[in-house]
Amino acid sequence: MSLFEAPFSIDTTLARAQRSSIGSVIAARKISVVHDEVGVKRVNHVPNGIYERSLPSLHFLRWRPMYHMLAANAWMNGPCAPGYDPATGLYHVSFQWNPRRNVYGKIAWGSMVWGKASSKDLVSWTVSGTPSLQPGEWYDKEGCFSGCMYSAAADGSRGLTVFYTGASRLPLHFSLPDICQSETLNIAHSRDGGVTWVKDEANPILPETPAGLTVTGWRDPMVAPWPSLDMALGRPVGEGNLYGLLAGGIKGRGPTAFLYAIDKSNMTQWRFICDLVELGLNHNISRWSGNMGINWKCAIFATLVDSEGNVRRELVIVSAEGSAPAKQGISSIQHPQQHTHFPRAERSQQWMCGTINIVRRADGTPVPKLQYTMGGRFDHGIAHGFHSFRDPKSSRTVVFGQITEEDLPQKLVDRQNWSGLISLPREVKIQTMKRIKAALVSSLTEITSIEAQPETGNQGTYTVRTLSIIPAKNVEALRQSTREISIPGSRNLRNPSAYDDSCVLDVQTCRFELYSVFGVSNACERIGLSILHTQDRDLSSSTTISLLTAEETLYVSRPDLRNVDPDISTMPETAPFTLFESANGSRERLEIRAWFDESVLEVFVNERCAISTRVYPATKRCWGVRFWAEDKAGSSTLVDARAWDGLRADIRVMN
Structure with a gap:
């Protein structure tokens, strides 16, 4: 089978282009802006729209997402400084970026600049092809690293402010000794809606770590009001502290x-209060919560209130270093190939909820501490480095993360001339389920990613709470101008070995949104769906999302890609997951939502489990999504299945 199925059509964020064959000219409708240094030259608008040279290669476009936000080219690190500017009505997301190859000609991490993007709706983006913040001073000469945005000038007047970590020395790692002023806190301002940024003359506003502490890291600022902390400290609430x-x-x-x-x-004046969390090294109370690591990056906070408005929890999301990734099991459907030569880093994206209490130090000084009550993996796959902001238009907490290229060997990263992207925007809230009496296998008290509160008057039942992670509602705008398809009615599911056309959703592109609901019987051993990447509908060449009920484990099993490149890692992603049973004996339905975009897959299960991964298919089309169950009684059902096929976003790269 050829790399590109005919007719071959690529909708790009830089141009809508069509090639009839490799080496032909490309018809384009927008300018393409990338840098000469990395091998793809800048081109200007031509009236007839035909460009005969200097356009992105087919390797550049082969696995490049079409509705995820990403840099113009080269190495893209994590997002930073998301926020909303009420003066212009624009959302902003910056990102760490190395726009040039290294001295060995590789697309790789390096001295970071900030790229920037803006949007009216969190879906369509205008991405700058030039850096917005660059190293240059002694305090950031080795890189401008992650930070946050606040929608006011440093003196509180109208404008925008970003806080960022400057690096004066490299390398930086939690295993290395802390060197004074290797990391500093800095500030920059914009008076033109984020078009240009000026570093503050007072930089670095914090030149060194808190006195008396030997740190393993000290970076990635977040700035926001925190009314719950005001209450704990006895400060006036509502005054914008x-x-x-x-x-x-x-x-x-x-x-x-x-x-x-x-x-x-x-806002150049910061006063140290305390270290907020004390968990110890590699806090890991169960498989449900994961490992909190040795050092944190990108710590973000928010206060969440349940739908009834009477339960409040403080949320902290962190990128934990020194925590081994979740153990990767072996799929019973597929036979994964070897890892790449660049295995995934020992890190995990974690969340924890709790309450703020005042405790006294040994010297009697009262300080706030966040008391851990529940926690888990924020993403069970390849996404990490999340940053958040409170969206004033929706009153929701919105987060963005980085999805890496770690599973692709370096030679293919270099060939495609880009690496990494930003996740879809996600919303976080508290999920509450009442009159719960059991899970599939584990006792409720064993599941440390939930709070199980005994209910009064209902013996043996609990109110269960956990963190809900869902795509932002804005993402539904991607459905415009797509082909909507569905499977009508409820259908009994057959074994994967018995092909059933009535349980196949006719998805044809590699850019779709999927919504599916399953009824899982007591006799069900495994249930799920397979994204078919080949015309023969071979399951070994499919991407499979499934729940093993006895293991209480979700699997995302990726296709065998030895025919593409044997060094692409396809080990399955796994996540602990269970379904809950109510007091009346009914079992919670299994809901799987997925967004596939050329080579990135984001999966959300029952609004409380997120898994991001990369899939590098051999062709630029799909051959359907098949639903199935391994059920001895044959009584598990597909309750609902819908898809929106052909998603795209208007993502423009400009000077």
Whole structure:
């Protein structure tokens, strides 16, 4: 089978182009802006829309997503400084970016600049082809690393402010000794709606780590009001008091977030309060919660309130370093190939919820501490480095993360001339389920990613709460101008070995949204769906999302790609997951939502489990989505299945 199925059509974020054969000219409707240094030259608009040279190669476009936001080219690191500017009505997301190849000609991590993107709706993006913030001063000469945005000038007047970590020395790693002023806190301002940024003359506003502490890291600022902390500290609520968190750890004690109070009338003034969290090294109470690591990056906070408005939990999301990734099982459907030569880093994206309590230090000083009540993996796959903001238009907490290229060997990364992208925007909230009496296998008290509160008057039942992670509602705008397809009615599911056309959704592109609901019987051993990447509908060449009920484990099993490149890693992603049973004996339905975009797959299960991964298919089309169950009684059902095929977003790269 050829690489590109005929007729071959590519809708790009830089241009809508069509090639009838490799080497032909490309008809394009927008300018393409990328850098000469990385092998894809800048081209200007031509009236007839025909460009005979200097356009992205087929390798560049082969696995490039079409509705995820990503940099113009080269190495893209994590998102930073998401936010909303009420003066212009624009959302902003910056990102760490190395726009040039390294001295060995590789697309790789390096001295970071900030790229930037803006949007009216969190779906269509205008991405700058030039850096917005670059190294240059002694305090950031080795890179401008992650940070946050606040929608006011540093003195509280109208404007935008970003806080960022500057690196004066490299390398930086939690295993290395802390060198004074290797990491500093800095600030930059924009008076033109984020078009240009000017570094503050007071930089670095924090030149070194808190006195008396030997840290393993101290970076990635987040700044926001925190009314719950105001209440805990006895400060007036509603006056816009600002707090800052810097992620890191204390040597020999474990990861933490360093808490500061900020003068809202002069945001260059930060006062250290305490280290907010004390969990110890590699806090890992069960498979349901995961490993909190040795050091943290990108610590973000929010206060979540349940739908009834009477339960409040403090949320902290972190990228944990020094925590081994979840154990990858072997799929019973597929036979994964070897890992790449660049295995995934020992990190995990974690969340924890709790309450803020005041405790006293040994010297009697009262300080706030976040008391852990439940926690888990924020993403069970390849996404990490999440940043958040409170969207004033929706009153929701929105987060973005980085989805990496770690499963692709370096030679293919270099050939495609780009690496990494930004996840779809996600919303977080509290999920509440009442009158729950059991899970599939585990007792409720064993599941440490939930709170199970005994209910009064209902003996043996519980109110269960956990963190809900779902795509932002804005993402539904991608459905416009797509082909909507569905499978009508409820259908009994057959074994994967018995092909059933009536349970196949006719998805044809590699850019779709999928919504599916299953009824899982007591006799069901395994249930799920397969994205078919080949015309022969071979399951070994499919991407399969399934639940093994006895294991209480979700699997995302990726296709065998030895015919594409044997060095592409296709080990399955796994996540602990269960279904709950109500007091009346009914079992919760299994809901799987998925977004596939050329080579990136984001999966959300029952609004409380997220798995992001990469799939590098041999062709640029799909041959359907098949639903099935391994059920001895044959009584598990497909309740609902819908898809929106051919998603695309208007993502423009401009000067």
